[in-house]
Amino acid sequence: MTAPAGHAAAVLTGELRADRVQLAAAAERGERRLAALSEPAVRTPGERTEAEAVHEELRTARAEFLAAHTERVYDELTAGRTRYLRLDELVEAASRAFPGLVPNAAQLAAERSRPQAGKEAREIDQAIFLRAVLRSPVAGRHLIDAMLRPTPRAMELLPEFQVTGQLRMAAVHLERRAGVARLTLCREDCLNAEDETQVDDMETAVDLALLDPQVRVGMVRGGPMSHPRYRGRRVFSAGINLKKLSAGDIPLVGFLLRRELGYLHKLLRGLASAEPGGWRPVLRTKPWLAAVDTFAIGGGTQMLLVFDHVIAAADAYFSLPAAREGIVPGVANFRFARVAGPRIARQVILAGRRIRAVEPDARVLVDEVVEPEQMDAAVERALTRLDGEAVVANRAMLAVGEESVDEFRTYLAEFALHQALRIYGADVLDKVDRFAGRVT
Known part of the structure; x- marks a missing residue:
């Protein structure tokens, strides 16, 4: 059975070899x-x-193809799961081995050359694949x-960093001092707003801190800003870079899922470990503090949900404005509801409530609140408390008990598709263009 001439639909049989031909x-x-x-941006109704x-x-x-053959x-892509492919490597391999399943390199290059509102929305096809996986x-x-x-x-930079x-x-600036890996977020011009560069640098820094045996504890803090409104002040993070999103430079695979x-x-x-096996723990973990x-x-608020200890200045505040922007705030819907409860989670995620560090409800995010001038001393005291072998073992077991890998996996599967649909929603494209235009 074949599809009518000019019709896109595939007729699948349930047999992989035949179905990949039909899909292609x-x-x-x-x-x-x-x-x-016409090009997407100028198409007629x-x-x-x-x-x-x-x-x-x-x-x-x-x-339908993935329902039968995921x-x-x-x-096939991972040689019987003997090859460990990262997200970008996996979708690239799929585009070559299974034509038509996900966008190919030329299609993705064309997409990256367009603003978000002018794309063909091919990342939705990547999301369908990654959701199934x-x-x-x-x-x-x-x-x-x-x-x-x-x-x-990170592996290439490790010898020099050690x-x-x-x-x-x-x-990100990374410094090891007295057994502490100090990660300073340093995008001065955009208040540490997140983009693909930030995700790459943060993963590199986190890898190095975890790989280096001289590091016992990790810390993340925002550096002093050059932005006119906050010049000289430390800022933790302004969240997703809306200018980059509007310009089409916030990819699903390289940013939204990779982070x-x-x-x-x-x-x-x-x-x-790159060499699994043996009897020792398979994950190398260390305590982390956020200031x-x-x-x-x-x-920025999403990040706090994975730290072991959070210290905030008394004049700081927290918010998750993703729903106002039209998108999903990463894994916050999963993790924040768990720690804050459903009512506060809905107030913050759905209604855009801002929580100030001095409010009682901030205790679901913060362990200590100190005056701004006391931050440095409070950070050093907390780092000393986190520096211990028993802390490492106990925080590893807390992670196991609080969030199973399968719960996380199931959430991410649905997040992949929901977020891909959201970043191409008409309301989102309108909102981010307006928000980006107000950012200076």
């Missing part, structure tokens, strides 16, 4: 239909309807393990 053929037909249309129909047919076919696809207890756990391994960049104890990157499965999960759970000056907005 359907994708080729669909791409011809899309190529006959009729052309937009046609494009939506093509994408709907192909996405349905992809979901684990066999994943096994993460839903699988077998493939999903293997992908999570792959993302807990040290990055190639000698110098210093590393200056665009978004959750990469450095944030490593802060919580530790670093997986919040001025504010932790959006992704």
Whole structure:
């Protein structure tokens, strides 16, 4: 049975070899239909309807293909789960081995050249694939393990860092001093707003801190800003960089999923050994402290949920404005509801409530609140308390008890698709353009 001429839909049989041919053929037909249309940003209403129909047919076919073959696809891409591919490596391998399943390199390059409102929304196709992988207890756990391994960049920088104890990157300065890895967020111009560079630098720094045997404790704090409104003041984080989102520079794989499965999960759970096996613990973990000056907005507040100890200045505040921006605040919907309870979680996530450090409800996020001038001393005292082998073992077991890997995996599977749909929602595109225009 074949699809009608000019129709994108694939007719699947349940047999992998035949179905991959059918899917590739359907994708080729669909791409011809899309190529006959104007560029996404200037399509007529009729052309937009046609494009939506093509994408709907192909996405349905992809979901049906994955419903039948996810684990066999994943096994082929990872040589029977003997290769540990990171998110970007996995989707790239899938684009080559299974044409039409996810966007190929040329399609992604075209997307990256466009602003968010002018894209074909091909990241939704990546989300359909990654949702299916993460839903699988077998493939999903293997992908999570792959993302807990040290990055190639960190492995390359490790020998030099172990000698110098210093590393200056665009978004993070890393310094080892007295057994403490001090990560200073240093995007002075944008109040430590998060983008792909920040995620890469943070994962590199977290990897190095966990790999270096001379480091016993890690700390994250915002550095002094050059922004006119906060010049000279420390700021923890302003959340996602809305200018970058509007410009199309906040990718699903390289930012939205990598930050959750990469450095944030490593802060919580530790670093997986590149050589698994043996009887020792498979994760290398260390205690982490966060020090919040001025504010932790959006992704900044999300970060606090994985730290062992949080100190905040009395004039600081916290918020999760993602719903106001139109997107999902990462894993905060999962973790914040657990620590704060459903009522406060809904007030903060759905209604945009801002919590000040001195409010009683801030205790769900913060362990200590001190006057701004006392922050340095409070940080050093807390770092001393966290420096102990028993602390390491107990925080590892707390992580196991508080959040199972399978609960995290299940959440991330749904987050992948929901967030991909959200970043292409008409309301989001309108909101981020307006918000980005107000940011100076």
